[in-house]
Amino acid sequence: MANEPTRIMLGVNESTIKGYPHPSISSRKAFEWTLQKIVRSNTSGFKLQFLHVQVPDEDGFDDMDSVYASPEDFKNLKNRDRARGLHLLEFFVDRCHAIGVACEAWIKRGDAKEVICREVKRVQPDLLVVGCRGLGPFQRVFVGTVSEFCVKHAECPVITIKRSAEETPQDPVDD
Amino acid sequence: MANEPTRIMLGVNESTIKGYPHPSISSRKAFEWTLQKIVRSNTSGFKLQFLHVQVPDEDGFDDMDSVYASPEDFKNLKNRDRARGLHLLEFFVDRCHAIGVACEAWIKRGDAKEVICREVKRVQPDLLVVGCRGLGPFQRVFVGTVSEFCVKHAECPVITIKRSAEETPQDPVDD
Numbered sequence: 569m570a571n572e573p574t575r576i577m578l579g580v581n582e583s584t585i586k587g588y589p590h591p592s593i594s595s596r597k598a599f600e601w602t603l604q605k606i607v608r609s610n611t612s613g614f615k616l617q618f619l620h621v622q623v624p625d626e627d628g629f630d631d632m633d634s635v636y637a638s639p640e641d642f643k644n645l646k647n648r649d650r651a652r653g654l655h656l657l658e659f660f661v662d663r664c665h666a667i668g669v670a671c672e673a674w675i676k677r678g679d680a681k682e683v684i685c686r687e688v689k690r691v692q693p694d695l696l697v698v699g700c701r702g703l704g705p706f707q708r709v710f711v712g713t714v715s716e717f718c719v720k721h722a723e724c725p726v727i728t729i730k731r732s733a734e735e736t737p738q739d740p741v742d743d
Numbered sequence: 744m745a746n747e748p749t750r751i752m753l754g755v756n757e758s759t760i761k762g763y764p765h766p767s768i769s770s771r772k773a774f775e776w777t778l779q780k781i782v783r784s785n786t787s788g789f790k791l792q793f794l795h796v797q798v799p800d801e802d803g804f805d806d807m808d809s810v811y812a813s814p815e816d817f818k819n820l821k822n823r824d825r826a827r828g829l830h831l832l833e834f835f836v837d838r839c840h841a842i843g844v845a846c847e848a849w850i851k852r853g854d855a856k857e858v859i860c861r862e863v864k865r866v867q868p869d870l871l872v873v874g875c876r877g878l879g880p881f882q883r884v885f886v887g888t889v890s891e892f893c894v895k896h897a898e899c900p901v902i903t904i905k906r907s908a909e910e911t912p913q914d915p916v917d918d
Binding site: 574601605606608609610613694695719725726727728729730 | 749776780781784788870894900901902903905
C-alpha cells in the first residue's frame with residue numbers, strides 16, 4: 569500500500585449568520601465528519617487541504633456605509649477580506665495541528681463551484697469533501713448548487729455532507 | 744473518538760461483459776479505491792457492507808432457450824440467480840477476509856437505485872460508495888442513473904467512483 573497520505577480537499581466557507589468570520593455550520597460539519605468517519609485514529613494516513621473561495625462582493629451589501637475616496641480605501645477593503653479568510657482558515661489549521669493531521673490551506677477568489685473544480689484539477693486530491701445546507705425542516709428545495717456542481721464536474725470522487733435537521737438554523741437559508 | 748468502526752456500504756453488481764458472474768469494472772474500482780484511499784492500513788477501523796441488488800430479468804433475454812414446464816423450473820431459475828449473486832459476493836468477502844477488514848454481504852431483488860436507498864435507511868451506514876461507468880473515451884452521455892439517484896436520495900453521505908478512461912471497455916456501455 570502506498571505511503572503517501574490520502575489527500576482530502578475540503579471546500580470551506582464562512583457562516584452567513586453573523587458578521588464575525590467563523591466557519592459555516594455545513595463546513596464545520598463536513599470537517600468533523602471527515603475526522604470522525606474517515607481519518608479516525610489514522611492521523612498520519614491523511615492530509616487535509618482546505619480551500620476557501622472568497623466571492624467578490626458584487627452588490628456591496630456589506631459596504632453600504634463605506635465611502636471610497638482613494639485607491640487606498642479599496643486596498644484596505646481587500647486587506648479586510650484577506651484577514652477574514654485567514655481567520656477562517658486558522659480555525660481548521662489549528663484543529664488539525666492539535667490532533668496531528670497534516671494540512672494546508674489557501675484562499676482563492678471567484679465563483680466557488682468553478683474555483684473548487686479548477687483547484688481539484690490543479691492539486692489532484694484523492695477526494696473532495698463539500699458541505700451543503702441540505703434540507704431544512706420546513707424546506708422543500710435542496711440548497712446545494714456548489715455541491716451539486718462539484719459532484720458532476722470535479723475530476724475526483726466527491727462526498728457531499730448535508731447538515732442534519734437539528735443543526736439547521738431557524739432560517740434554513742442561513743448557514 | 745468512538746470505537747465502533749466506520750460502516751461503509753458498497754453497492755456491487757455483476758459485469759455485463761461476460762456471462763460468468765464476476766464483478767463489474769466499476770464495482771471493483773469502487774472497492775479497490777475504498778481500500779486504498781479510505782481504509783488504508785487502519786483495517787480495524789472500518790466495516791464494509793456489500794449489497795448486491797439483483798434486477799428481475801424482465802425481458803428474459805438470458806433465458807431465451809429455456810423451457811419452463813413445471814414450477815420446479817422456476818425454482819431452478821431462482822436458485823441459479825442466487826448462486827450467481829453468492830459467487831459475486833464471495834469475491835468481495837474473500838478479499839476482505841484476506842486483508843483483515845470486517846465485512847458483511849447480502850442480496851436483495853428489485854430496482855437497484857431504490858433498493859440501495861431503502862437499505863441505507865434500514866442499515867444506516869456512515870457512508871455509501873457506488874461505482875459508475877462515468878464517461879467513456881468516445882461518449883458524451885453520463886452513464887450513472889443509479890449513482891445520481893443515490894447521491895440525491897440516500898440518507899447518508901455518498902461517494903461516486905467513476906471508472907477511469909483506461910478502464911473503460913471498447914463499448915463504454917459495458918461494465
